[in-house]
Amino acid sequence: MAIRQDIHNSEIPALCRACEARHRGVCGALTPEQLVELSRHTTKRKVEPGTVLVSDSDTIDSYANVLAGVVKLTKTLPDGRQQIVGLQFAPDFIGRPFKQESSITAEAATAVRVCAFPKTSLDRMISQAPELGHRLHLQALNELDEARYWMLTLGRKTAAERVASFLHLIARHGDPEAESEGEISFDLPLTRADIADFLGLTIETVSRQLTKLRKDGLIAVENNRHVTVFDVDKLERRANI
Amino acid sequence: MAIRQDIHNSEIPALCRACEARHRGVCGALTPEQLVELSRHTTKRKVEPGTVLVSDSDTIDSYANVLAGVVKLTKTLPDGRQQIVGLQFAPDFIGRPFKQESSITAEAATAVRVCAFPKTSLDRMISQAPELGHRLHLQALNELDEARYWMLTLGRKTAAERVASFLHLIARHGDPEAESEGEISFDLPLTRADIADFLGLTIETVSRQLTKLRKDGLIAVENNRHVTVFDVDKLERRANI
DNA sequence: GGCGCCGCTTGATCCAGGTCAAGGCGATGC
DNA sequence: GCATCGCCTTGACCTGGATCAAGCGGCGCC
CATH class of the missing domain: 2.60.120.10 (Jelly Rolls)
Structure with missing residues (x-):
């Protein structure tokens, strides 16, 4: 005992x-x-x-x-x-x-x-x-x-699809802070440089794609870290899941 | 018995x-x-x-x-x-x-x-x-x-490096027909289209890179299938193994 | 033989994403 | 307060590889 x-x-x-x-x-x-x-x-x-x-x-x-x-x-x-x-x-x-x-x-x-x-x-x-x-x-x-899923991503997806796929991954794995009917918030655990190294892109391309998602109203970003995805379905469509 | x-x-x-x-x-x-x-x-x-x-x-x-x-x-x-x-x-x-x-x-x-x-x-x-x-x-x-090795290849290598890496893979796995002091011959088990799908490239790029390797005297190709690598070390260097 | 098909090569052109360069901005230190 | 640094964004330009198009050569079929 x-x-x-x-x-x-x-x-x-x-x-x-x-x-x-x-x-x-x-x-x-x-x-x-x-x-x-x-x-x-x-x-x-x-x-x-x-x-x-x-x-x-x-x-x-x-x-x-x-x-x-x-x-x-x-x-x-x-x-x-x-x-x-x-x-x-x-x-x-x-x-x-x-x-x-x-x-x-x-x-x-x-x-x-x-x-x-x-x-x-x-x-x-x-x-x-x-x-x-x-x-x-x-x-x-x-x-x-x-790994094989990411081989497909690295070999065949566009930059926009890769970044959306990455956000989707983090949304699933990182502990979500808030989630309600398709909206979800989380902190990015990686810097832009890390994201680029994960997606086979450059920092600049990652940054531009995030800006695009922001301007298109799919996400909001605070302090470069905290991300809110407004519509996970839309994100998935961009990611070509 | x-x-x-x-x-x-x-x-x-x-x-x-x-x-x-x-x-x-x-x-x-x-x-x-x-x-x-x-x-x-x-x-x-x-x-x-x-x-x-x-x-x-x-x-x-x-x-x-x-x-x-x-x-x-x-x-x-x-x-x-x-x-x-x-x-x-x-x-x-x-x-x-x-x-x-x-x-x-x-x-x-x-x-x-x-x-x-x-x-x-x-x-x-x-x-x-x-x-x-x-x-x-x-x-x-x-x-x-x-799979992780190929993630590196797909994410970060150039077309030339990818094709060299692929030839190196086949040279190791496909049963070599002839091998002597750095020279090795084998049949490609894949079409150009398959090679392209493996390397995240297009048929045309694969073809051009093979032509380049041929013109540079690293390989010989017969009937689009049978490949002879004259210097495996040189190939490895091109592949950035 | 001639014809069409398939797999491949080669050339011309285009463009997505890389490269280079210039800030912005918050944090940290003096 | 100001300087520095790290991280990020944005713009201008460049280029590697994609796209489009033409042609070649082997092979099966009529």
Whole structure:
């Protein structure tokens, strides 16, 4: 009983509830005993925007769950051209199971809270708890679906469609602050430069497209960050979802 | 013993050997008994280029292994713009575990041999053979890595770099016919239109870039299909790998 | 043989989005 | 208050790749 108490006193259960909320994340698949075991090796960190969590060249020795904030996954060409290849929202899992190096950089796009644990202890648990492996498999498949969706966007959509698609993505993922009959407000977790790197565009083009959406009365923007979409259906039509 | 004989007389072991060769595919993870079980529901098909194996809107009720040829995975916008989001070579696995519909179309790019089996029987085996689930998990992670690599290509590379990257991909995956000290020959499994849909370009641009590579003495092309790369290193440099 | 079709190449022109440059504006520091 | 900095917007211009159009060569068919 002491052990159970221990779990509930720790912050793990909160994490797990968050994971359950979207049927992703790691912890929901573990038994209380495994949670306690894992919590021994767990470190929660709060990091500033711009902090590199996993670097391109690193060997990976830890996994992490995103508890709050947004993490961008990037790839960079030798000459510096950069592409964001994924965005991780809470309670997504960060890491590349079954492989030593990642070929991808993970960087905090906003202030981020992560719950990190060593690769070895999670890998051990995967072999013990098949449900856990299944969860990770599911997340990989979801990320694959998303990556392929963005391949279509990057390969075939116009700048206007890309920006609308991006706003649609954030409207779905970022915790909406206000929502009522087709209207929705949220804070952009990314700078214009990040948005450009995500959409394969330049800062200027992103800015112009946002201006256009504003002038067309589809959105309002305050302080360059806070966006209100007046009609999500119209936005979807622009995005060619 | 009759059973074992049965396995070796069927074509399954060949398939399995092919799978093993690249540590992908499904069958290597099964016990002989499971193989026999699976082989009961297995149908081998030889299909023409252009045959749709899985359609966008379909509910998925079967999986398949690619035995020979190349299958293209495509996504299409309502107005017809198309993007190839993945190429499956033997012995890749086709299908989307844990989900009813695919959001992706799978179409034979060349003449293709596939080994198909009903989703239900494989799903049953996944729960019995953890190693099998693990294989599928690995393939999903590999495909994710590839998809993200192509996101970088689609978002940030020039037409010249994209075409070089594509040739490099085929040189690695398509069975090389001749290879010696940096020189390599192969048949393109895709038409110019397919290449364009893969690279987010137009037919004309692909054609012009191939002409440029030819004039620069990096490649030779016969009958629009057969390509010889004279210096793989040089090609890689053009591709900005 | 001749004809049409298909896949590909090549040339001429156009334009969406990139590049370059000049501010605007809020935050931070002196 | 003023200077600096980071982030964003806007305008002017340029260009890589799209679009439009013509033609070529192999192949199947009448």
